[in-house]
Amino acid sequence: MKIMDITPYYHSYSGGIRTYIDKKVEWVFEMEWEQVVVVPGKVYKKYQVKRTTFYELPSFPLIGGYRFFKSLEDIKEVIRLEKPDLLEFSGTYLPIPFFKKEGVPISVFYHSDAKRELSLFPVPKKLLEGLFKLVVDKCLRAVEFILVPSLKYKRELESLGLENVHYVPLGVDTQTFHPSKRDDQFRHSLGIQDNKLLLLYVGRLSPEKGTNTLIKLLKGLDPSMFHMLIVGKGPLEFLVRAHQRKLSNLTYMPYINSKEQLAKVYASGDIFVSASMFETFGLAFLEAQSSGLPVCAFDLDLETQILKDILAPKEDVETLTESIYKASELIRHDNYLRDYLHKKVKENFSWELTFKSLLKAYESKGLIISVGR
Incomplete structure (x- = not known):
């Protein structure tokens, strides 16, 4: 099994998404699977952490220390090179339609509340509603399954008619935070x-x-x-x-x-x-x-x-x-x-429960296959 995680929310000052990705690196190593993580960087960089290959792709800066990929074609090149069994997008949704033609199953981890985040933009309500509908219809409906960290968002997404929504709560290291x-x-x-x-x-x-x-x-x-x-x-x-x-x-x-x-x-x-x-x-x-x-x-x-x-x-x-x-x-x-x-x-709340739930979601789509394909 080779998983490719794609997210712009991974940098020095990141919070929950970075913590999830870092814990997933450890889990993949224990599972003896393979993983590729694609994140924005200032310049192209490739390096290894345990069984995980990180690609930092050229990007431009956004507010608050975040960055976004200069070209989605750069990500497609990594997909063609690495040949993953699954693409998982974390907290970013609009790029999803650009990768459907690659023929790889896609999941999305709903780390970011698209509806409420869009409401922060100073634009007319009708436009905001249209943008959210675009996210739901063209992006979230296009994936094989959706992962949500809380039951509230499972209910909300299912109320929109979205199917294959799986509850995967995150965890915390209770030995460290004590x-x-x-x-x-x-x-x-x-x-x-x-x-x-x-x-x-x-x-x-x-x-x-x-x-x-x-x-x-x-x-x-x-x-x-x-x-x-x-x-x-x-x-x-x-x-x-x-x-x-x-x-x-x-x-x-x-x-x-x-x-x-x-x-x-x-x-x-x-x-x-x-x-x-x-x-x-x-x-x-x-x-x-x-x-x-x-x-x-x-x-x-x-x-x-x-x-x-x-x-x-x-x-x-x-x-x-x-x-x-x-x-x-x-x-x-x-x-x-x-x-x-x-x-x-x-x-x-434990990371063990997180990855048990994640494994169950993968198995529900028949995605558990051996390393090396």
Whole structure:
């Protein structure tokens, strides 16, 4: 079995998609299969990681550190050279019709919410509806099967008449992301007193992630009670840096590459806060809860939001503020909360389950064949 993964969302500051691809590299190695990963790069580059061949193809820069392929013909050349048994597109959909003539089965991992992401563009509603219909009819209907990381999106896509939608939840390394990684010295280095609660956000700094809302939220909180640490990169990084100079209870840290360092940051917090308008899975929610932090966010109807009672039912600053105060009370009165959250994540989300589900999806299409074709 040879799988070719194609995604533009794989670079130094990537989140969930890169984590999935990296874990898949390990899984393919254990399965003794072959894998090819095609991603954008500044120049052409080919290299090997275990059983996986990476191709970085020439691309042009986009906002926030992302890039996109200069030519889809470059990808077709890799397909013809490598002769994969399956193409899997992660988080990108519009290029799919260009590869149907290659005669290779295609799957897509619905990492990106096409409908809600399109709604962010300042164009007429009719045009947005037309673009989404194009994605559904010409791209998603054209593939052999669709992988979704949450049941919400399985329901949504099936309601559009799409078939062969398979639920493949992502996982988290619960040994790395663990409450025991808490480091009070780290908190003190930020000027966090023991009687203060540390609010934490880790992720992309962009409009759809609610970066503006996080700043507004913090301005309304008592600085003697709360301190917020924002970790990440993105187009709104300048906004966070500017407010850090004005707000005594705001600290900014850039993207953290080290999983061990990130685990320490998570576990050293008290409450994970997100103002994201939509998530297809919420990997940061899992990492935070595995580290023992309750998640205060808008209710996105996701399995990764474990404590439903502290979610904000409306997408505004006021209800999110109420969510934080609820979580604050919960922390004060429940000494076992951190261990409970870690246990729930460990029981329900693992990379082992991810790849069992993925294997089941492949088998349903008769795609399990031996290495070397």
